Amino acid sequence: MVYANWLPRLFVTDDDLARDKRSHPVSISVEISSPTDHAELAAWVREIAELTKPDRVEWCDGSEVEWTRLTNLLVEQGTFKRLAKRINSFYAASDPSDVARVEDRTFICSERREDAGPTNNWIDPGEMRETFAELFDGCMRGRTMYVVPFCMGPLGGNISQLGVEITDSPYVVVSMRIMTRMGTEALRLIEERGAARQAGGSEGRASEGLSKRDHEYGAARQAGGSEGRASDGLSKRDHEHGAARKARGERHSDGQGDFVKAVHSVGAPLEPGQADVPWPCNQTKYISHFPETREIWSYGSGYGGNALLGKKCYALRIASVMARDEGWLAEHMLILKLTPPKGEARYVAAAFPSACGKTNLAMLRPTIPGWKVETIGDDIAWMRFGPDGRLYAINPEAGFFGVAPGTGETTNANAVATLWGNSIFTNVALTDDGDVWWEGLTDEPPAHLTDWKGRSWTPESGEPAAHPNARFTTPAAQCPTIAPEWQDPAGVPISAILFGGRRATAVPLVTESLSWQHGIFLGANVASEKTAAAEGRVGELRRDPFAMLPFCGYNMGDYFGHWIEIGQSADPAKLPRIYYVNWFRKDASGRFVWPGFGENSRVLKWIVERLNGEADAVASPIGNLPARLDTDGLDLSEQDLELLLSVDPEVWREEAALIPGHFETFGDHMPKELWDEYHALVKRLA
Ligand SMILES: Nc1nc2c(ncn2[C@@H]2O[C@H](COP(=O)(O)OP(=O)(O)OP(=O)(O)O)[C@@H](O)[C@H]2O)c(=O)[nH]1
Numbered sequence: 001m002v003y004a005n006w007l008p009r010l011f012v013t014d015d016d017l018a019r020d021k022r023s024h025p026v027s028i029s030v031e032i033s034s035p036t037d038h039a040e041l042a043a044w045v046r047e048i049a050e051l052t053k054p055d056r057v058e059w060c061d062g063s064e065v066e067w068t069r070l071t072n073l074l075v076e077q078g079t080f081k082r083l084a085k086r087i088n089s090f091y092a093a094s095d096p097s098d099v100a101r102v103e104d105r106t107f108i109c110s111e112r113r114e115d116a117g118p119t120n121n122w123i124d125p126g127e128m129r130e131t132f133a134e135l136f137d138g139c140m141r142g143r144t145m146y147v148v149p150f151c152m153g154p155l156g157g158n159i160s161q162l163g164v165e166i167t168d169s170p171y172v173v174v175s176m177r178i179m180t181r182m183g184t185e186a187l188r189l190i191e192e193r194g195a196a197r198q199a200g201g202s203e204g205r206a207s208e209g210l211s212k213r214d215h216e217y218g219a220a221r222q223a224g225g226s227e228g229r230a231s232d233g234l235s236k237r238d239h240e241h242g243a244a245r246k247a248r249g250e251r252h253s254d255g256q257g258d259f260v261k262a263v264h265s266v267g268a269p270l271e272p273g274q275a276d277v278p279w280p281c282n283q284t285k286y287i288s289h290f291p292e293t294r295e296i297w298s299y300g301s302g303y304g305g306n307a308l309l310g311k312k313c314y315a316l317r318i319a320s321v322m323a324r325d326e327g328w329l330a331e332h333m334l335i336l337k338l339t340p341p342k343g344e345a346r347y348v349a350a351a352f353p354s355a356c357g358k359t360n361l362a363m364l365r366p367t368i369p370g371w372k373v374e375t376i377g378d379d380i381a382w383m384r385f386g387p388d389g390r391l392y393a394i395n396p397e398a399g400f401f402g403v404a405p406g407t408g409e410t411t412n413a414n415a416v417a418t419l420w421g422n423s424i425f426t427n428v429a430l431t432d433d434g435d436v437w438w439e440g441l442t443d444e445p446p447a448h449l450t451d452w453k454g455r456s457w458t459p460e461s462g463e464p465a466a467h468p469n470a471r472f473t474t475p476a477a478q479c480p481t482i483a484p485e486w487q488d489p490a491g492v493p494i495s496a497i498l499f500g501g502r503r504a505t506a507v508p509l510v511t512e513s514l515s516w517q518h519g520i521f522l523g524a525n526v527a528s529e530k531t532a533a534a535e536g537r538v539g540e541l542r543r544d545p546f547a548m549l550p551f552c553g554y555n556m557g558d559y560f561g562h563w564i565e566i567g568q569s570a571d572p573a574k575l576p577r578i579y580y581v582n583w584f585r586k587d588a589s590g591r592f593v594w595p596g597f598g599e600n601s602r603v604l605k606w607i608v609e610r611l612n613g614e615a616d617a618v619a620s621p622i623g624n625l626p627a628r629l630d631t632d633g634l635d636l637s638e639q640d641l642e643l644l645l646s647v648d649p650e651v652w653r654e655e656a657a658l659i660p661g662h663f664e665t666f667g668d669h670m671p672k673e674l675w676d677e678y679h680a681l682v683k684r685l686a
């Protein structure tokens with residue numbers, strides 16, 4: 001099945017709404033028969049309703065009428081302000097305490113603490129369930145419980161996955177409608193999967209598609225093992241994989257594996273007669289994941305990354321575990337299509353930490369003549385080997401949840417053009433004539449605004465008008481550079497993978513890895529200055545391996561091992577080449593040396609020419625650097641270019657000295673291969 005581009009009909013009539021009202025009586029009792037014949041799904045929904053005790057239960061169909069009814073409701077409740085200047089678009093201001101992902105309240109509740117690893121917060125799953133039994137008891141009182149079936153990835157696609165989010169937040173429902181394929185069609189796919197499972201015995205449809213690849217992957221791993229590489233670590237992992245696969249099979253056989261279960265509550269029950277607030281939430285927050293049972297439970301926050309559970313919680317934390325067990329990759333990566341003036345198009349994936357430039361690179365407007373960039377995804381990539389042995393990627397999302405500040409005509413004109421309508425803006429500022437504004441949208445701020453906290457604002461106010469993590473939620477289909485194949489269920493073949501972060505010092509503009517394994521070493525060492533995308537101190541340098549630190553659902557040492565195994569199971573000639581980029585180098589005065597944004601196309605050009613064997617590189621201790629970069633027409637001094645494209649061995653000996661401390665964190669989960677890479681680096685630096 002090919003998914004048609006989602007573009008809403010913009011005008012829902014009063015008749016439509018009246019018809020809708022008849023089919024959605026004000027109170028739907030929990031007892032009422034659910035619109036699904038998937039017994040386990042119906043039973044689970046009833047179980048959650050009995051626990052959370054909402055006034056109403058509503059199954060979401062994803063229709064335009066439903067969107068209109070819920071956005072009207074959100075306007076009535078004061079959560080949304082309808083924008084006079086943008087069709088079918090809304091402004092929301094969160095509670096000032098609920099503006100970003102809460103990493104210290106995010107938990108991986110694996111059976112064994114070791115499986116969560118040293119970089120995740122862990123709570124024993126039994127203990128967590130006890131806490132939730134109390135917290136969720138009656139937590140939806142006075143509210144409607146929405147049941148949101150959704151599909152991550154093109155509907156019916158082989159790489160796609162299904163889920164159901166239960167939530168008491170209509171803001172979440174309408175956001176999920178932009179960010180995922182949500183509603184009746186996703187529900188039908190869950191039912192089909194259930195029916196296939198019952199017809200086909202214990203295994204079911206989902207596992208059938210995987211079994212061949214699973215098998216091949218397992219064989220490759222064994223071959224790798226017999227060569228004696230860290231074979232004890234490998235066999236341990238193998239054993240665990242086997243157990244996880246078995247558990248998955250068992251879940252499939254009882255219908256629990258047909259979809260991922262996600263429960264969300266803002267944690268703000270209403271007593272009879274109690275007035276609601278525009279942004280209900282709770283001081284107590286838990287964003288918890290149960291990797292073995294593929295469940296997500298989120299409490300207390302309404303903010304994107306904490307509440308839109310298809311995104312980080314499913315598509316990264318839970319999916320990374322599924323990917324480990326099934327031999328694929330779930331990554332915090334944009335996907336773009338790059339077409340040179342002559343020659344074939346290439347697909348590139350890139351992992352940068354939150355608020356480090358993924359959306360911008362995915363929508364880049366090249367400044368070099370004849371080059372074209374198109375967008376496949378801006379935040380998450382799921383990758384599997386195709387029948388030809390190449391790595392294929394899909395964007396599991398259907399929308400962009402992008403950082404607003406810094407997004408403007410000069411930096412990301414394509415994002416600005418995407419936002420013409422059908423969008424939600426959270427924690428931006430409001431203009432007096434009913435539009436939105438944020439720092440960087442225009443060079444000059446308007447003379448007067450209402451800031452994200454609802455206060456009157458002028459340029460003299462001395463504080464930003466938008467929160468630094470203000471976000472837009474907008475349909476990917478509206479992006480002017482969206483690639484025609486962005487919804488191809490088979491995905492696109494990846495030629496290069498980029499890693500990067502914000503580094504004011506040391507790290508050159510672009511470095512080419514020496515091999516897949518060396519590329520993994522580069523990815524494992526990603527370090528970046530912290531941004532406003534998560535609670536905490538902005539600017540502090542932290543390790544963020546593969547830009548997955550807050551998103552890996554299992555032991556990150558095992559995750560590195562999984563990447564190595566993926567490489568060992570593949571034909572080396574067909575693997576993507578790995579690069580490391582840094583747009584954020586600063587000079588002594590604190591100025592960004594590289595102009596960035598559209599000029600990053602010059603770096604992409606070098607990478608494509610390397611893939612084609614057309615560009616030269618010079619060896620350095622940390623990898624290959626461009627022998628020459630196309631800087632025609634760029635206002636960049638010799639000195640600046642030298643700074644961007646060189647490696648200072650003295651500085652890098654200091655950098656290298658920090659690696660053992662980082663690697664030791666992972667103890668015996670750290671693959672031996674990455675230690676080998678470290679020793680090789682030290683030797684090259686000597
Ligand atoms: N100096 C400089 N800043 C950039 C560049 N690309 C992006 N930025 C800025 O970095 C911030 C975040 O960029 P995004 O593209 O939204 O980051 P992201 O990685 O998609 O963020 P998440 O959605 O949190 O995952 C914005 O303020 C951008 O203006 C660049 O090439 N150079």
Ligand SMILES: O=C([O-])CC(=O)C(=O)O
Nearest residue numbers: 101304305312354379533
């Ligand atoms: O998840 C979020 O809240 C936004 C996001 O993309 C990120 O932080 O990487």
Ligand SMILES: [Mn+2]
Nearest residue numbers: 353354355379
């Ligand atoms: Mn992100």
